[in-house]
Amino acid sequence: MVEPIVVDEEYRKEIEMARRELGVFITNNKCAPLMLQFAWNDAATYDAKSRRGGPNGSIRLRIGQELKHEANKGLEKAVQYCEIVKTKLKLKKVSYANLYQLVVLLQ
Template sequence: MMVVDAEYWKQIEAARKDLKALIVSQKCAPIMLRLAFHDAGTYDAKTKTGGPNGSIRFELSNPGNNGIKVGVDFCEQVKAKHPKITYADLYQLAGVVAVEVTEIGRA
């Protein structure tokens, strides 16, 4: 199990800024929100397994994930700058930031 320490939080905050700049400049909020949703969408209430775990990057050939590679590729740019952040955290953070930069996040 991973420990979230002060250094990890610094990486998260730096990644948040980079994601915001990327999402605004590339106008990719919808695909980032979809990426976060699809990564989390594997949760199974009966077995209490799945959920946001970063595995979506291995499931891009699934027809339901068509087009999500664009979001994965954008996130790779941020991951390269902040390698300690897990893919699970990065994809969910991308979804949060996507909502924040839209009108939905201002409601």
């Protein structure tokens, strides 16, 4: 039998706050298509051969080539939008990967 994943209350509260704040931000800024493309492109980095990549938040890193890739053109703005939400809420337990994929749940 698989053990259930236990999520602490602080994490659950941060996720809910982030979900609400992202929803308001996306609605107010009318940026749903951009944000959905951003979340998808972060997840679409998965490589089945190496079993690496996926929705891990790496799209934000300037060190890598992801934001420079033609398919990600213009997504730097989405990184900035998520950073606004993460900073405003002072999220400690919600990772960038979590935050980026919450966008998908809002659509």
